[in-house]
Amino acid sequence: MSYEVIRDELRDTRLPLNNGAGAMPAVGFGTLFRDLSTTTEAVKCALEAGFRHFDCAERYRNEEQIGVAFQQVFDAGRIRREEVFITTKLWNTNHRPERVRAAFEASCQRLQVDYIDCYLIHTPFAFQAGDDQDPRDIYGHVIYDGGVTLLETWRAMESLVDEGRCKSIGLSDITLDALKAIVAAARIKPAVVQIESHPYLPEWELLAFCKEHGIIVLAFAPLGHGMVPNVLQEPVITGIAQRVQKTPAQVLLAWAVQRGTAFLTTSATPSHIQENVDISTLPHRAMHEIKDEITTRIRFNSVVETGVPGFIPARSA
Template identity: 65%
Template structure:
């Protein structure tokens, strides 16, 4: 009897913290809080056990409500779910890190967070305004704090057991190397945009060598043009294997050693994105060799300002 395919249950070991992170993650960048709650509940029911949140999304309380419903119903336990959230740019000053973390933890209704990320390496003017702008409408950055100073404050959260693991997001290879070289506690996770149109092979290879989990957001290209799921290589493989283009792209991500995030408010899409299985090695190589498009969909890595809002997929 053939063994069942377990790709969807893959976990990525972490260098510190909660042991391992489920490779299939559900992103909660959903503008409407009611939709957030319903989509998060659906994701947990379908089988997702990794939730990716952020202070910046302004909906952590809705995610927390959905989790608490699942816990109280006895469907899953807190120990079953890996929860990531993020420190926003206006809280990079070391004295602001702990209060920002505690506010996120309370909104999520959790005793601890499995992973806490610096959302971007850019510090904005500290305060309650998430996107402080000057009279010309330009973002006001904060030159009074370095990323390493923020990282030191993040390390203290690990020391105290409130964040099991810490990491970086929206960074390039050079920034990751800088923090790894100076850190007392090395990043466990690096979250960046990555998909077959932006494979980030150099960053993935570096993370592998360092034992860092690479977490890919926009794993399906966020339905932006050029549409990743319409790519002839990926679509052709999907037809050949009897799967959807999304399932092919997600399997590719996991099989190359990355974790990933998908987001949807539609239960059918959530089910599709969880229902992945291993694709043949020749398909993996075909994606690497024959996908010709190269594009970054989100400019946040250059500015610290989010470059897109989620589609309705």
């Protein structure tokens, strides 16, 4: 049995920010590359393919290369800065309020932009402040900073919005309970929450809470990051892909947007970059199949437990 293939503009979906500062394109490009030398060309390729949302981070150590790509494309005049939604993140070693502004300014300088559309706290875990991004003791254990709370860091983030160079703020790698605490205490509510999410980790409860508060859920690893079990090989997904004449990746990404989230995919391969932006609306029946028939539940990235990223791409493609 085949489905009718629906041709549409799902790829152009934009999700409004809850503070009125514009909208985030649901189709996003992540910039965590194993081979940093691929960064500039991959970002330029993604821009040419139609991506207008880019997720960056101080921790990825390639903001400068991303900035080169942005500047080259903007200078060419084909795409304007205002058309591109740029997110970057405050790393764990900069949680002390007095370090937040300097970290933000440094990211802006490396990215060669005057403002950031969304600035996220990379994880809720504060590490020992300093230039070492991965502070460890003699036993190899992470050195945490117990002298600062997440709310104190959030207050410093709110000040960046007050000054106008940061349009919105949010959180990443956070649990629902920790998110609820920030939402309850925040003067400026989180606009975006970035979490791992795919059909094996749908996070329905967190998504419902975020929708209630107008918070965008931004899914990373929407294709399962090549981990085992491989969601790209999930029979429900491959069956739908065959019926709608799309790839399993395109089915997973369409599912992400149709259920109301944004997503991030990363690739340095032009054909994969184009594939990941070329999505179309799935039939209602397919959406129900994914929700009802996929029962595997697994989290691939343990960062929510430790603040230490659990994986980087096994390859740059």
